Amino acid sequence: MGLFAAIRRVGRIAEPAPPRPESSAAPTLVRGSLQLRHVDAGSCNGCEIELGGCFSPVYDAERYGARLVASPRHADGLLVTGVVTRNMAQALRDTVEATPQPRVVIAVGDCARNCGEFAGGYGVLGPVSDVVAVDAEVPGCQPTPTEIIHVLRQVTGR
């Protein structure tokens, strides 16, 4: 079966876009196109799976202007998942420092917001906002792709 035949057979599988959410109040400078670098500060990888879902053909976050890139040097913003563990704290600070301004830092998942499941763990330093300034948050353990995209759309304004 050729590639084009496969494309025709599968067809369009992206879910219809929900109505556009209100723009968030926080960052205003990165509008329309948002290049994101993902940092795993100490997550259980549940959030990662959901993030993977966001950029899959079904949820297709790229149609709202959000896109994953391979280096903070290329990014406008960071997606931080998980609690900040002691080993990742400095790396997280360095990554934020390496992202050009203006930038947004989005904490994804309950762990990133308030340590969630792992609060009080021996290797846990604290939530993301203890280490770097956070501009937007996605609640939920784990947050569904729809919830993550909702916040991303608030940032991109699309």
Place this chain on the structure above:
Amino acid sequence: MSGPVLAAVLAAVTVLACLAVLAAPSRALPSVAGAGAGVVGAVGVVYGVAAISGGLAPVSVGWLVPLAGLRLAADATSGLFMVVTGAVGVVVGIYTAGYAAHGHMGRTPLSVLPLFLACMLGVPLADSVTTFLFLWELMALSSLLLVLAEARRREVRDAGVWCAAMTHLGFVAVLVGLVVFAAAAGAEGFPELSASAASLSPATRSAVFLLTVAGFGSKAGLVPLHAWLPRAHPEAPGPVSALMSAAMVNLGIYGILRVDVTLLGPGPRWWGLALLAAGAVTAVYGVLQAAVATDLKRLLAYSTSENMGLICVALGTAMLLTASGIPAVAAVAMTAALVHLVGHAAFKSLGFLAAGAVAAATGLRDLDAFGGLAPRMPTTTAAFGIAALGASGLPLGCGFVGEWLLLQSLVHALPAGGTMVALVMPLTVGVVALTTGLGTAAMVKAFGVGFLARPRSAEAERASEVGRAMAVGMGLAALACGVLAVAPAVLAPALSRVLPELPAGAGTPQPRLGALLRLPGVGGSMSPALLALGVAAGVLLAFGATQWRARRRPAPRTAELWACGGGALTARMQYTATSFAEPLQRVFDGVLRPDVELAVTHYSQAPYLVAKVTYRSRLRDTVETSLYTPVIRAVAAAARIARRAHMGSIHAYLAYGAAGLIVALLVAR
């Protein structure tokens, strides 16, 4: 000045230079040696220019060379090679004055240097078989002495053995070929040989062709006779490598051009095809080895092999097209060969001089241990950059014009040449394109990994810029590169006299190398000068635009370099020459056959945890291992058998002598 006077001056200057080096006080030795080589080179340039202008009377000294006397004559072709050799000699002479001060070359090699240079200047002058062979052998011997300059090191001695063996095998091939030629023609002067070449039987002509191409090809580093070149050229001291790689290999091409193209030729079509095929294999194999080499000088030596291959491709194309009756395009191919030869001499001498400067400053040749030389040795870095640009065959480099001409001749030969040409030319275009692409990768590696970023060893960290004499030598070579790249028109007067002497260029309109390169009868034109102007304008424009934009940018801030969150960047995170070439090594696995060992050790208590990973990969010359090793083994076995006859008893030896005498008497009667 007339021919005899110039020849006498060259001989006298050489002898004086050698004696002066032998007699000079130790403190003045470097300057005297440099001056000696430089003056010999300068005389060579003057002689060459006089030869190109024409009208030099032949020289004949009956008592000088045994058997037949010395016979010299200079036409424009000889003149071109002499100018190139002489110019390299001048640059190397100036450079040597600085290089020898580091104590890398003793008195003996320094005193051989002028002799070597004079022999290389003499070979194109030779006008008879005896004279040619005599000077050829003298050149080979003096080059051997120079290769062995640092004979205390084992690798140098190894290289010396390879160099001696291969050079002499090549010499035997040339000797037999020329002797057969002279015997069949009944004379040994080149003019007489030329006159009677057409009356030889085709079998004799082809035998002479094959023997001489093999002999000259081994000097020029054609695969599979190249094995000595990447060993000997890197082991020689910097200035000697430059002389060997930029001047001596040219004489292999000169031999092919003089004996096979001019005296014997124009030959049947398969001669051209054979030369083209040998050149194509050499070009691809050479550039592939260069791309994966980690030793800077070895990389440059393989690149020499590659460029000689390209020149042979051009020569073969010219022969093939002459035989196929497309003289206009053949003239373009011949021009390509000559232009590329001159360009190669310029960028390769510069490359080896820069590599020698790095070696003198750091004691290093291994690219993996380089890095960070740009801020420490800016002049050398700039020099190597210019050489690398030339070697990669890109516009603004001095290898570009030759390669462009070669491609033009290959592309435009198509419609007129019949099936054979139509089959061969597109394949050759592919070969040239692949060679240029890989050559660029090799040079990006040599320059980027070697000179930029951070130092990867303490020696590189401590490097400091070389002295003035070496810088001036490199500067002159860089200047030559620049002029050849932007204004190849400087070669036009010489080429307009050389081409009519060659079968490919006689009687057809020649390519015109003006400010605009025009190829009559082919319909291609290009202007390196305009190209350079365009690039310069583009750079200026980009610079201006960024300056203008900079006013609207936020203020810069200082931050740590990004190291993937892993702390500070270290030199160990950089590309090394090995890692840069690794993908290429994988792609060409079948040709390169790397010898890779990967050993993973696990913890005995926890088999899932890895305690240690060792990776070792070694690249050898495939042709060498698969072709030479069996031959060497067979020779060694034969020698072991022959050794049984040498039992050390004087009685046996006397008996051998008596038996030999009896056999000789019986056979000779």
